[in-house]
Amino acid sequence: MGTGDGQFRFPWGIAVNGSGNVYVSASNERVQKFDSSGNFITKWGSEGTGDGQFYDSDGVAVDGSGNVYVADPNSNNNRVQKFDSSGNFLLKWGSEGTGDGQFNSPQGVAVDGSGNVYVSERYNYRVQKFDSSGNFLLKWGSEGTGDGQFYDAFRVAVDGSGNVYVSDRGALSGSNHRIQKFDSTGNFITKWGSDGAGDGQFRGASGIAVDSSGNVYVSDTPLNRIQKFTSGE
Numbered sequence: 253m254g255t256g257d258g259q260f261r262f263p264w265g266i267a268v269n270g271s272g273n274v275y276v277s278a279s280n281e282r283v284q285k286f287d288s289s290g291n292f293i294t295k296w297g298s299e300g301t302g303d304g305q306f307y308d309s310d311g312v313a314v315d316g317s318g319n320v321y322v323a324d325p326n327s328n329n330n331r332v333q334k335f336d337s338s339g340n341f342l343l344k345w346g347s348e349g350t351g352d353g354q355f356n357s358p359q360g361v362a363v364d365g366s367g368n369v370y371v372s373e374r375y376n377y378r379v380q381k382f383d384s385s386g387n388f389l390l391k392w393g394s395e396g397t398g399d400g401q402f403y404d405a406f407r408v409a410v411d412g413s414g415n416v417y418v419s420d421r422g423a424l425s426g427s428n429h430r431i432q433k434f435d436s437t438g439n440f441i442t443k444w445g446s447d448g449a450g451d452g453q454f455r456g457a458s459g460i461a462v463d464s465s466g467n468v469y470v471s472d473t474p475l476n477r478i479q480k481f482t483s484g485e
Contacts, residue, residue, distance in 0.1 A: 255280055257284070257292045257295065258284070258286070258290075258292045260276065260278045260280070260284075261278055261279045261280040262278055262279035262280075263276050263277070263278045264277055264278060264279065264309070264310045264311070265277035265309070265310055265311045265312035265322070265323070265361075266312065267312045267313050267314045267320070268314065269314045269318050269337065270314075270316065270318070271318075272287070272288035273285055273286065273287055273288065273293065273337075274286045274287075274288065274290075275312050275314060275320055276312070277306075277309040277310060277311070277312045277322055278309065279308060279309070281297050281298055281299040281300075281305065281306040281307065281308070281309055282295050282296060282297030282298065282306070282309060283295065283296055283297055283309055283312065283320065283322060283335075283339065285337075285339070294338060294339055295339070296335065296339030297309060297339075301328055301329055303333070303341045303344065304333070304335070304339075304341040306322070306324045306326075306329065306333075307324060307326030307328045307329050308324060308325055308326040308329075309322050309323075309324060310322070310323045310324065310325050310358075310359055311323040311358070311359055311360040311361040311372075311407065311408075312361065313361045313362050313363045313369070314337075314363065315363040315367050315369075315384065316363075316365065316367065317367075318336070318337035319334055319335065319336055319337065319342065319384075320334070320335045320336070320337065320339070321333070321334050321335075321361050321363060321369055322334075322335070322361070323358045323359060323360065323361045323371065324358075325355070325357040325358050325359050325374070327348060327357075329346075330346055330347060330348040330349075330354070330355040330356065330357070330358065331344050331345060331346030331347065331355065331358070332344065332345055332346055332355075332358060332361060332369070332371055332382075332386065334384075334386070343385065343386060344386070345382070345386030346358065346386075350376055352380070352388045352391065353380070353382075353386075353388040355371065355373055355376065355380075356373055356374070356375040356376040357373060357374040357375045357376075358371045358372070358373050359372055359373070359374050359405075359406050359407065360372035360405070360406060360407035360408040360409075360418075360419075360460075361408065362408045362409050362410045362416070363384075363410065364410045364414050364436065365412065365414065366414075367383070367384040368381055368382065368383055368384070368389065368436075369381070369382045369383070369384065369386070370382075370408050370410060370416055371408070372405040372406060372407060372408040372418055373405055374404050374405060374406060376393075376405075377393050377394055377395040377396075377401065377402040377403070377404075377405060378391050378392060378393030378394065378402065378405060379391065379392055379393055379405060379408060379416065379418060379434075379438065381436075381438070390437060390438060391438070392434070392438030393405060393438075397428055399432070399440045399443065400432070400434070400438070400440045402418070402420045402428065402432075403420055403421070403427045403428040404420060404421040404427065404428070405418055405419075405420060406418075406419045406420070406421040406457070406458060407419045407421075407458060407459055407460045408460070409460045409461050409462045409468075410462070411462040411466050411483065412462075412464060412466065413466075414435070414436040415433055415434065415435055415436070415441065415483070416433070416434045416435070416436065416438075417431055417432070417433050417434075417460055417462060417468060417484075418431070418432050418433075418434070418460075419431055419457040419458060419459070419460045419470060420432055420457070421454075421456055421457050421458055427447070428445075429445050429446055429447040429448075429453065429454040429455065429456075429457060430443050430444060430445030430446065430454065430457065431443065431444055431445050431457060431460065431468065431470060431481075431484070433483075433484050441484070442484045443484075444481070444484055445457060449475055451479070452479070452481075454470070454472050454475075454479075455472055455473075455474040455475050456472055456473045456474040456475075457470050457471075457472055458470075458471050458472065458473045459471035462483075466482070466483035467480055467481065467482060467483070468480070468481045468482070468483060468484065469481075
């Protein structure tokens with residue numbers, strides 16, 4: 253806990269680039285970069301609305317060229333920012349709202365092999381897809397319990413085939429407590445999970461990641477555990 257190099261205040265997001273360097277976003281409005289052994293390399297960010305500033309740096313992702321995308325879900329910003337691998341600001345997009353390219357608490361961000369960017373929104377109950385320059389491509393989702401609907405679209409991940417996984421968290425009894433899988437255009441493929449503490453159940457499915465073999469890892473915050481699944485085909 254702290255504000256020094258290698259210290260954190262609520263580290264929310266983590267991503268790894270092709271060289272094994274690790275990027276961590278935290279609530280002290282910054283991103284830190286480490287090597288694969290955890291040695292500090294660099295940092296960027298401060299509190300504010302300007303380029304390269306954050307009010308709540310959250311989900312983070314890295315594309316194949318090493319560019320870093322950071323979700324800033326606070327109502328003052330409601331945007332995604334893009335940086336190079338050293339933290340130099342490149343571009344940003346988003347504002348508060350429900351329109352295409354607007355956000356209401358963008359928590360999760362992921363990048364596919366073609367450089368397309370997927371952003372999950374907690375309170376617009378949807379996922380939006382953009383190109384690498386932030387141009388809107390498509391969206392899917394609405395509030396509800398049906399296939400392709402969300403109670404809390406919290407985190408998003410993409411596998412090597414371009415399939416998109418979304419943790420539909422919900423922290424209350426009766427919420428969705430599940431993972432949903434879609435193709436790259438938002439067509440529903442499958443889902444799994446229910447409210448509970450058993451194997452394959454969730455109480456607050458939060459972080460999600462996919463490895464090179466297509467296995468899916470989900471952190472369940474209230475139960476203090478991680479579960480590993482097949483790709484859900």
